[in-house]
Ligand code: 4AD
């Protein structure tokens with residue numbers, strides 16, 4: 001029988017020196033002399049390797065030669081205190097089993113210090129680097145912390161559909177889902193494509209947001225959240241945009257906008273605190289390698305009260321700044337990342353929550369303010385990122401909502417079910433969406449969103 005494997009994360013905590021242990025993993029480095037070989041093994045459970053010491057007398061030349069960077073092995077041996085510098089323990093190998101070799105000439109992760117751009121081209125192997133191991137463990141921790149936060153508050157996790165017949169954000173940035181033969185499309189008499197022949201009998205797309213269905217859940221279970229992939233066919237080749245990204249969307253009955261701002265601030269601080277408490281190795285590595293201010297920045301964000309002000313006040317500040325922005329500043333224009341970052345990084349020097357945006361630049365579902373011009377929108381703006389959260393109080397009045405969708409020429413027939421919730425037991429409610437990868441960019445200190453998701457989808461790129 002094969003000996004029980006210990007993951008390196010557990011092993012490194014142990015002090016049962018003298019006992020027999022088995023580790024399995026991938027070889028990071030192998031250096032040897034005539035008498036003795038040193039093999040650093042990593043199994044991805046933790047950033048650190050374990051050092052294996054193999055006596056040349058015990059192992060045949062052939063086996064040792066195949067233990068190269070990238071190969072995979074099982075090692076069984078005795079855990080001993082290490083005499084060498086840099087590690088507390090090592091394994092004195094008694095058996096080494098080679099699972100798979102990795103050719104020295106062609107294995108791409110031979111030397112250290114590859115560029116992030118190069119690693120994107122080998123996204124199938126980059127999880128084996130220290131950088132992506134750290135990011136993927138951090139990503140897991142953030143997802144776990146997110147579920148913990150909501151579970152402890154009594155929110156229920158609602159699974160919303162990926163394929164939809166409606167456009168939540170109304171920005172027309174959807175990916176079509178169809179089984180129609182694109183070379184032979186069924187046509188109606190007037191020449192239009194006949195979607196009644198399509199799989200679902202209607203036009204369908206990948207969702208841009210789980211919010212509309214999330215609202216249905218909140219209007220029954222009180223407080224829910226969704227967490228899933230969302231898709232946007234916006235042709236933005238920026239370090240902050242993905243075509244496929246994950247969004248966390250809480251939706252709360254009986255919350256007004258200020259309750260929602262409080263929740264958003266508490267939520268983000270909880271996640272960052274969790275990272276600082278549980279992902280120390282990862283953050284220290286990323287701080288050292290990529291962003292010397294990372295940990296200090298994370299600490300400063302949890303210590304700060306987020307600044308709260310209206311869109312209109314923000315426009316005044318931007319105008320008075322005397323800055324030459326690339327995009328024009330003016331009431332009614334949407335804010336660009338440069339404006340958001342000016343407010344956060346230079347003016348207030350802390351995260352900012354902007355509310356009450358002009359209704360023209362926001363989606364149909366936001367609650368109208370009495371001024372007739374603005375809506376109860378809320379964007380949370382972060383250093384390095386700009387917008388990290390977008391949300392709002394929702395329009396709960398059937399009349400106001402139907403007026404708005406008529407004015408925006410949104411087909412009511414696609415969202416009749418959404419409108420019915422305003423007819424039957426409507427209540428004030430609110431919610432927001434946190435871009436999970438934007439959060440990851442902030443927490444990891446990476447500067448490109450392509451480097452915080454295992455397999456990024458961006459314009460022109462769907463490999464892996
Ligand atoms: O502001 P957005 O478009 O809001 C919504 O979708 C609402 N339905 C959310 C809600 O109220 N339930 O998107 C929410 C967040 C943004 O603040 C941003 O963090 C992220 O999603 N996001 C993106 N992240 C990566 N790539 C993209 N292309 C993104 N677009 C939005």
Ligand code: MG
Nearest residue numbers: 379387389390
């Ligand atoms: Mg937004």
